[in-house]
Amino acid sequence: NIQIFSDLHFESQGEFELPDTEAELVVLAGDINEGLAGVEWAIRQAGRLKKPIVYVFGNHEYHRHRFPGLMTQ
Numbered sequence: 001n002i003q004i005f006s007d008l009h010f011e012s013q014g015e016f017e018l019p020d021t022e023a024e025l026v027v028l029a030g031d032i033n034e035g036l037a038g039v040e041w042a043i044r045q046a047g048r049l050k051k052p053i054v055y056v057f058g059n060h061e062y063h064r065h066r067f068p069g070l071m072t073q
Contacts, residue, residue, distance in 0.1 A: 001021075001022055001023040001024050001025075002023055002024070002025050002026075002027060003018075003021055003023035003025070003026045003027070004026075004027045004029055005018070005026070005027070005028050005029065005032075006028070006029035006030050006031060006032075006058070007030070007031045007058075008028075008031070008032045008033070008038075009031060009032075009033075010032060010033040010037065010038065010041065011033050011034045011037075015033075015041055017045065017048070018045045018048075018049060020049055023051070024051065025051065025052055025053075025054065026045070026046075026049070026051055026052070026053045026054070027053075027054045027056070028042055028053060028054070028055045028056065029056050029058070030056050030057060030058025030059070030061070031058035031059065031061070032055070032058070032061070033061070034061065035061065036061075038055070038061060039055055042055050
C-alpha cells in the first residue's frame with residue numbers, strides 16, 4: 001500500500017502532520033516546500049509514523065535555489 005501526496009506548497013499554506021494510514025510507504029511527489037524545508041519535514045514525519053518516505057523534488061523545491069547547490073547543502 002502506497003500513500004501519495006504532491007503539490008502541498010507549504011511555503012504558502014503551512015505544514016500539517018501526515019495522517020497515519022495502513023500505507024507501508026509514503027511518496028511525496030514534488031512541490032512540497034521550498035529548499036530543504038520539505039525534506040526536513042518529511043524526515044520528522046517518517047520518524048513519527050515509523051514509515052519510509054520517498055521524496056521527489058519538484059520545481060518549487062528549487063525556487064530561489066540552484067541545482068546542484070541545493071543537493072549538496
